[in-house]
Amino acid sequence: GQNIDQPTEMTATEGAIVQINCTYQTSGFNGLFWYQQHAGEAPTFLSYNVLDGLEEKGRFSSFLSRSKGYSYLLLKELQMKDSASYLCAVRDHAGNMLTFGGGTRLMVKP
Amino acid sequence: GAGVSQSPSNKVTEKGKDVELRCDPISGHTALYWYRQSLGQGLEFLIYFQGNSAPDKSGLPSDRFSAERTGGSVSTLTIQRTQQEDSAVYLCASSKGTSVGKVFGPGTRLTVL
Numbered sequence: 379g380q381n382i383d384q385p386t387e388m389t390a391t392e393g394a395i396v397q398i399n400c401t402y403q404t405s406g407f408n409g410l411f412w413y414q415q416h417a418g419e420a421p422t423f424l425s426y427n428v429l430d431g432l433e434e435k436g437r438f439s440s441f442l443s444r445s446k447g448y449s450y451l452l453l454k455e456l457q458m459k460d461s462a463s464y465l466c467a468v469r470d471h472a473g474n475m476l477t478f479g480g481g482t483r484l485m486v487k488p
Numbered sequence: 489g490a491g492v493s494q495s496p497s498n499k500v501t502e503k504g505k506d507v508e509l510r511c512d513p514i515s516g517h518t519a520l521y522w523y524r525q526s527l528g529q530g531l532e533f534l535i536y537f538q539g540n541s542a543p544d545k546s547g548l549p550s551d552r553f554s555a556e557r558t559g560g561s562v563s564t565l566t567i568q569r570t571q572q573e574d575s576a577v578y579l580c581a582s583s584k585g586t587s588v589g590k591v592f593g594p595g596t597r598l599t600v601l
Contacts, residue, residue, distance in 0.1 A: 411589060413592075420579055420592035420594050421531070421579070421592050422592070423589030423590060426589055465530060465531065475533050475536060475544060475546065475547065476521070476531075476533060476590070477533060478523075478530040478532075478533075479530055480530040481530050
């Protein structure tokens with residue numbers, strides 16, 4: 379099975395940088411995903427890591443360490459519209475199932 | 489259409505009734521997933537379809553839940569004898585394969601009274 383932990387809530391200031399951590403314990407691993415979900419909306423795909431290291435996409439970056447069972451999502455130059463829940467999800471070895479963490483609710487304040 | 493569509497967007501039903509939720513994936517996407525999200529909770533995997541392979545039903549919470557995917561496209565999730573704990577947003581997602589990010593539909597908000 380999979381166990382995924384991420385903080386429940388975080389608060390940050392507009393223009394700042396925030397790092398959202400995700401740790402996982404899994405019986406199989408074949409990639410880690412980050413999704414953004416605004417309140418009342420469906421999740422949207424942000425990033426995918428399957429190898430160790432940092433993947434950068436504009437203001438968002440995602441890091442993976444498979445040996446440590448650890449990932450983080452880094453958001454730079456925060457904007458008010460970044461206020462949302464950020465979901466970490468791990469794919470099992472068979473590649474079928476994504477197991478999601480509970481999500482981190484990020485509040486960006488002026 | 490350009491995205492994943494789901495219907496209805498909202499469904500209110502009485503305890504004990506059956507409901508059917510529909511998902512139209514993106515054309516050409518071979519993988520289709522159903523998830524459930526209870527209020528303030530993370531996403532819970534329900535079922536996965538990939539092409540013509542047998543579906544992965546490992547996430548279905550009880551035998552009251554079933555899903556079909558006809559012609560490798562549209563999928564229907566059926567919940568029989570609904571219970572109040574079935575109240576949640578049911579999200580469908582599709583992808584071209586298993587190595588890419590999924591595209592989620594807008595979800596169906598189910599309320600069981």
